[in-house]
Amino acid sequence: MSDLPHRLREALHAASFTYDAVAEVLGARAHDALARNETTPGVRRTAGGSPLETLVRLFLLQRPVPAADAAVALPGLVDRLAAEGILEQSVGEVAARLDVRPYATDAGGTAAELWVVSDLTPGLDGGPQRVGAEHVLGISSASTSLAQLTLRDPVGRSLDLGTGCGVQALHLATHSASVVATDVNPRALRIARFNAALNDVADRVEVRDGSFFEPVRGEEYDLIATNPPFVISPATGERLVYRDSGLPGDRVVEDIVRAAPRHLTPGGWCQVLANWVITRDRPWDERLSGWLDDGCDALVVQREVVDPAQYVELWLKDAGHHGGPGYAERYDTWLSWFDEQGVEAIGFGWVNLRRRTEAGPPARELIDWPYDVEQPVAPAIGAWGDAADAVADGIGPDARLVVRPDVQQETVGAPGAEDPSTVVLRQQRGLRRARRADTVEAALVGACDGDLTVGQVLDALAVLLDRDPAETRTTYLPVVGELVAEGFLEPA
Numbered sequence: 001m002s003d004l005p006h007r008l009r010e011a012l013h014a015a016s017f018t019y020d021a022v023a024e025v026l027g028a029r030a031h032d033a034l035a036r037n038e039t040t041p042g043v044r045r046t047a048g049g050s051p052l053e054t055l056v057r058l059f060l061l062q063r064p065v066p067a068a069d070a071a072v073a074l075p076g077l078v079d080r081l082a083a084e085g086i087l088e089q090s091v092g093e094v095a096a097r098l099d100v101r102p103y104a105t106d107a108g109g110t111a112a113e114l115w116v117v118s119d120l121t122p123g124l125d126g127g128p129q130r131v132g133a134e135h136v137l138g139i140s141s142a143s144t145s146l147a148q149l150t151l152r153d154p155v156g157r158s159l160d161l162g163t164g165c166g167v168q169a170l171h172l173a174t175h176s177a178s179v180v181a182t183d184v185n186p187r188a189l190r191i192a193r194f195n196a197a198l199n200d201v202a203d204r205v206e207v208r209d210g211s212f213f214e215p216v217r218g219e220e221y222d223l224i225a226t227n228p229p230f231v232i233s234p235a236t237g238e239r240l241v242y243r244d245s246g247l248p249g250d251r252v253v254e255d256i257v258r259a260a261p262r263h264l265t266p267g268g269w270c271q272v273l274a275n276w277v278i279t280r281d282r283p284w285d286e287r288l289s290g291w292l293d294d295g296c297d298a299l300v301v302q303r304e305v306v307d308p309a310q311y312v313e314l315w316l317k318d319a320g321h322h323g324g325p326g327y328a329e330r331y332d333t334w335l336s337w338f339d340e341q342g343v344e345a346i347g348f349g350w351v352n353l354r355r356r357t358e359a360g361p362p363a364r365e366l367i368d369w370p371y372d373v374e375q376p377v378a379p380a381i382g383a384w385g386d387a388a389d390a391v392a393d394g395i396g397p398d399a400r401l402v403v404r405p406d407v408q409q410e411t412v413g414a415p416g417a418e419d420p421s422t423v424v425l426r427q428q429r430g431l432r433r434a435r436r437a438d439t440v441e442a443a444l445v446g447a448c449d450g451d452l453t454v455g456q457v458l459d460a461l462a463v464l465l466d467r468d469p470a471e472t473r474t475t476y477l478p479v480v481g482e483l484v485a486e487g488f489l490e491p492a
Contacts, residue, residue, distance in 0.1 A: 004080055005197035009115070011074050012100070015051035018113045019104035022060070025052055034060065037124050058087075059100045062124055070094035086117070096120065098191075099138050105147070105171060112174060114199050117191055118165040122320065129320030134187045136165050143167050146227045146273045148376035149350055157219075159263070161212060161226035161256070166192030166205070168225050173201040176223065181207045182215045212252075213259050220263055224270040228252050231315055232275050232346055234337035249341065250276045254291050257351055261293040264355035271381070272351040278305065280344045285366035288351075296353045297363040299384050301431075303349040303370055308338040311346045352381050363388035365485070373431050380430030380487075387485050395481045397455025397473060400492040401448040406430075407488050409442060425488055433486055440465065440472065441479055450492030454480055 023031050030041035039061040046053035046061070051073035057063045058070065067089065070078050078094060081087040086098045099121060103114045118138030123129040137143075146168060158172040163181035169192065172179045179201075183189050189207050196205040208215035212228075232250050253274040260270040278284045284302060292298045306314075312334045313322075321327050356362060365384070374380065395401075406428040411420035423442045426434045437445065440461055447457045455473065462472040483489045 004077070004084060005194055005202075006200075007077060008074070008081070008100075009198055009200065011077060012055070012102070012115055015055055015073055017052060017055045017102055017115075019102045021052060022056055022102055025056060037121065037126075039063070039125055055100075058094065059096050062096060062099075062120055064090075064093040064095040067092050067094050101138060103139055103167070103170075105174070114170050115195075116165055116167055116170070117195050117198065119187075129317065129322070130324075131320060134185050136185065136188045136191050138165055139167055142227050142273055146225060146271070147171050149273065149352075149378055149381065150225045150271050151223060151269055151378050151382050152376075153382065155222035157221045157265075158223040158225070159216060159221040161224060162228050163192050163207065164188050164227075166195040166207070168227065169205050169207075170195060170199055170201065172223070172225060173199075173204045176204065179205045180216060180219075180221075181205060182210055182212070183207075184209070184211050212256065213263060216263060220265045220268070222265050222268045224260055224263065224268070226256060226271070227273045228256055230273070230275040232277060232311070232343075233315070234334060250274075253351070257288075257291045257353065258293070260353055261296050261355055264296075264353070266355055266357045268355050269385075270351075270353040272353075274349065274351055276347045276349075277341070277343050278345040278347050280342045284347050285368075288366060289364070292353070292362075292364065294362060296355050297385065297388050298354075298365070299350075299352040299363075299381065300366040301350045301352075302347045302366075302368045304347070305368075305370075306346045306348065308335060308343055308346065312338075350381075352384075354385055358392075360392060363392065363485070369431060369433075371432065374429050377431070383430060383487055387487055387490065390491050391481050391485050395454070395477070395484050397453060397458070397477065399454045399480075400450050400452070401454060401480070401484065401489040402450045402492045403445050403448050404488060404490055407445070409437075409446070427487060430487060433488075435483075435486065435488065440467075440476055441483075444476065444480070445483065445488060448489055 026034065026042050026045050030045045033041040042056065042061050043063060046056050049069055054065050054069045054073040058065050074081065078087060078089065082089050086096070086100065088095050088097050099118050101116050103116050105112050105114060116139055119136045121138065122131050150171065152175050154175050156177045158176040158179045160169040160172055160179060160181040163169050163183045165188065166181055169179050169181040181192055183192065189209055193207045196202040196207065230250070230253055253272065253276055256272060264270060276284065276288060279287065288300055312331055316322055316327065316330060321330055404427065408426050408428060410424040410426055412422040413420035423437045424434055425437050425442065425445060443461050444457055454477070458472050458476055459469050462469040480489065
């Protein structure tokens with residue numbers, strides 16, 4: 001590749017075109033308005049003509065700027081960027097043909113300033129929402145969600161499956177010795193390569209052309225991260241590559257979940273941001289369990305459930321069809337297909353797979369958790385894996401456990417009552433799980449400080465509560481395993 005990405009990087013640095021600097025020059029009102037695709041407050045804040053203001057107007061607000069201002073902000077680069085298709089020139093003005101956006105990340109525990117090139121954001125100021133079939137999406141709520149989900153421990157080889165503009169590959173490059181990024185969209189491949197060079201990680205990011213796992217056949221990775229084109233549709237032929245796989249229903253997610261274990265090293269993780277069908281005649285977790293490989297531990301979290309009509313409306317609007325010709329026909333076709341397939345709702349969430357390193361039954365948890373979680377949530381996913389290992393090793397009466405520091409106990413009862421009617425154990429961090437506890441369970445958690453074994457704690461509670469010690473152990477040792485698996489207790 002030419003030196004253009006390097007020179008553009010230098011110009012963006014020189015203009016202080018960073019996330020924090022842009023937020024400061026826009027101010028809270030204009031920054032929030034831009035998040036709603038409204039640019040007028042931003043235009044009012046960027047009239048000074050400085051290089052930073054020029055770049056904000058050019059790329060983020062999508063406004064033409066005077067050619068003289070563009071030449072100052074991008075010295076010696078305007079003609080080359082126009083030849084590359086990033087800018088276009090007219091008499092006395094320069095306009096953006098692609099988006100160049102600053103992006104801040106602390107993936108891997110190290111703060112980094114990145115820049116991401118993608119197609120322009122459609123629909124600014126109420127403009128047309130329509131996008132082409134090979135549209136290359138930039139930083140979105142989905143890509144941010146996957147970045148927050150992905151584990152950031154140092155690894156050898158990572159795979160960004162369906163890279164798009166390459167934002168996940170940029171994240172992975174901060175903590176991976178090497179990254180492979182795959183896609184079928186030729187425009188996405190070109191932009192992803194440019195972004196790797198722009199962010200000075202081209203030596204660690206290899207971009208490959210091909211569908212899903214085809215370009216990495218026979219290869220294994222320590223970490224796979226993917227935000228696949230998971231939109232659930234009848235596959236009628238109309239396709240936006242960044243969101244539509246061309247496969248009917250949720251087949252694309254099922255295929256990835258089934259195939260991923262063959263591409264994981266022992267102990268390796270695959271993390272998928274996904275949609276799935278919820279049918280009328282089968283629980284969602286039972287259906288997804290059928291996709292899981294016995295050689296993998298799995299944590300599947302359903303974060304949201306959407307009504308089919310809302311789902312169709314969301315994605316028709318995303319494609320710019322709302323209010324346009326054929327909208328009602330597309331809506332009816334899609335909704336009719338859902339009815340024919342027995343689709344009751346669509347689930348959205350995370351699939352986390354870890355290839356097992358030892359024989360034995362896999363750890364499995366499929367939970368419906370639409371509640372607030374701590375972001376980034378990746379450390380909680382890693383902690384779940386650690387807890388699964390501890391449970392697999394055995395939590396017996398000789399184990400010494402401690403209560404996790406963020407766990408708090410809540411009690412509910414009538415004023416003056418001797419005992420509460422309800423006790424809830426609640427995590428303040430990570431997944432922020434909550435669990436109802438009876439008297440023994442609550443007292444057990446409170447007594448786990450690592451000094452006494454679990455058996456000693458249960459025996460003491462049996463005496464205190466006038467219960468049979470053997471029966472208490474039989475009843476509550478399995479509960480202790482649950483408390484460890486769910487992250488309320490951990491090995492001392």
